[in-house]
Amino acid sequence: MARDERIETRHGPExxxxxxxxxxxxxxxxxxxxxxxxxAxxxxxxxxxxxxxxxxxxYLTIFAFSTENWKRTQAEVAGLMSLFRRYIExxxxxxxxxxxxxxxxxDRLKLEPKLVTLMDELELLTSGNDLVHLTIAINYGGRDEVTRAAQRLxxxxxxxxxxxxxxxxxxxARFLDTRVLPDPDLVIRTSGEARISNFLLWQSAYAEYEFIDTLWPDFTRDEFARVLAGFAARDRRFGAVKA
Structure with a gap:
C-alpha cells in the first residue's frame, strides 16, 4: 500500500x-x-x-481451531490438521x-506430535522477529485456557x-497462554455470526467487537482497512465517563 493510501492509524488498534x-x-x-x-x-x-x-x-491473533471443533466429522478434522501442517511447512x-x-x-496435548514439533520449530525460527506478532489459536478455548491457568496457579x-x-x-493473567501479549483492542468475526464462541474471554473484557457479513475467504485488505478506520472513530472509555 502506498504511503498516501494508508489509513490514519494514530488511534487504530494495536x-x-x-x-x-x-x-x-x-x-x-x-x-x-x-x-x-x-x-482458501x-x-x-x-x-x-x-x-x-x-x-x-x-499484534494479530487468529482463531484457527477451537476446543469444540473436535466435534466435526473425522474427515474434516483430519483435513484441517493436515492443512495446518502444510501451512507451517x-x-x-x-x-x-x-x-x-x-x-x-x-492446549497442545491433544495435537499430533508432528504438528506440535512444527509449531515449536516455527516459534523458535521467528523468535527474533518483531514487525508483526502473529498468534495462532489451535485447540484453543477461552474457558479451557482459564481452567488451565487456574490449575497452574x-x-x-x-x-x-x-x-x-x-x-x-x-x-x-500471568498464567494465561497470552501472558506475553497485550489484550486485544478489536475482535472481528466474519460470516455474519454475532457471537464470540469462547474466544479470548478473559482478554477481551474491554475489546471492541465488529461482526461483519463477509465470509473469511472474501475478507480483503481493503475491508480490513475499513474496519480499522471504523474502530478509530469509536469513543473508548473503559468504564469511565468523560468530564
Missing amino acids: HVAIIMDGNGRWAQRRGRPRLFGHQ GAKRVRDIVEACPDLGVK REARALFDSGVRVRFIG AYEIEQGRLTPKDVDAETL
Missing part, C-alpha cells in the same frame, strides 16, 4: 483478534467440499498478515523473511510459591 468464520459456507456455495474453503481461508491469512504493518497493527520461510513472529496458543500455591492473598487479576 492488537486485532479475528474469528475466521465462513470457510465451509464459502466452499458449499461453490459446490465444493468444506476443506476447499479452509484452504489459509491463503487469506497471508494477505491479512502482510497488510498489518501498513495498517498499524502490531510452506509459510515458515516467508513469515521469517517478513519479520513476523509466530506464537501458538491452546493452584499448583504454585500448593508448592508455597504463592499464597491465596497473592492472587488477583494480574496474577492470574
